[in-house]
Amino acid sequence: MKCERLQEILYDYLDDTISPAEKACAEEHLLGCSACRQELQREVLFAQTLSGRLGHAVDKIALDPNAQRRMVRAVQRQVGNPSERRSFSFWGRLTVPVVASGLVLVGAIWMGYRFFAGQRPISNSLAPLTTSSREVPVHDSYAVPTYTFERKGGVVIDALTDETRFIDGALLVTR
């Protein structure tokens, strides 16, 4: 085994996760290579030191009873009754798509009805129209005003006259 290979499998060697054959090769190499032995020792010491110091950094930290109770309450509050929650969660997940599909379906039916109803009234609605509508004669009159100006000497005389006109016709009245 070469030094490069040992460097590659150093962590696996330390973890003892390599095959027995490879482990034997590594140990044979370590016996004859002081540089790799030194590297191995460095890793072991580093691991021990860092582990110790990380442990020391947080070993005074502990979950106090108050925090523990708060967490228990939080779990109970947020999770609630699990069977109900699961049930609610299941139906909750179904509610939105079911309601949405229902609305789409109702909308489609309504639109279809409107479409076909919109076609039919032309023929259907005319029937009642013709039966219930009738013509009513209309006689009306209106006035057409005329405003005239006439100069007489140095005076302008204006006059408003209107002419009455008469019309006759018929209106179609429907109910």
Next chain:
Amino acid sequence: MGMGEEQSLVAALKCRDPAAIDALIETHGTRLLRSATLLCGNETNAQDLVQDTFVEAFRSIHRFRGQASLYTWLHSILLNLTRHYRRKNNRLVYDNELATQEPVLSEEQPNALDLESATTELTRALRQLTSPHREVLVLRFYEHMKIDEIARHLGVSKGTVKSRLHYAIHEMQKLFPKEMNLFSVGGTNEKI
């Protein structure tokens, strides 16, 4: 906690036994809190994360298949929440800013090489690492996970874990004061 006890606890949690919530938090709360503190650099935020971890765990306990230990499963939830929290919450940015500031040492400890100051320096250096590098260091040297366990835990390859670990250690060497160099323990030039 033995395997049998753990299985009983999981079974009770799946049956929604309220007493199991206490047992779960009592058993794993402190360990998770310590790990969360190392991951996010702040004990207050860590408490929130641990609380959310338990809520999420209880909510999804039916998905726990027992392929890993209960603690490992809880820790994977914690890790996801920590990442999510880091992305969403500016408070952690504030912590990182604090971490980049020089530590204030009192006059009584100008050459403070004792364990306390070394630990302070260590946590400060840890906070300055990027999240992926901090995660592998914490998993490797605090959670004592093997490389393949870390790879599974993080959902990355073993090669990625080794690469991140290598880089993280290199960064720690740069960030950690030379007189407190982690590699100086036992002497790096000693021959065995």
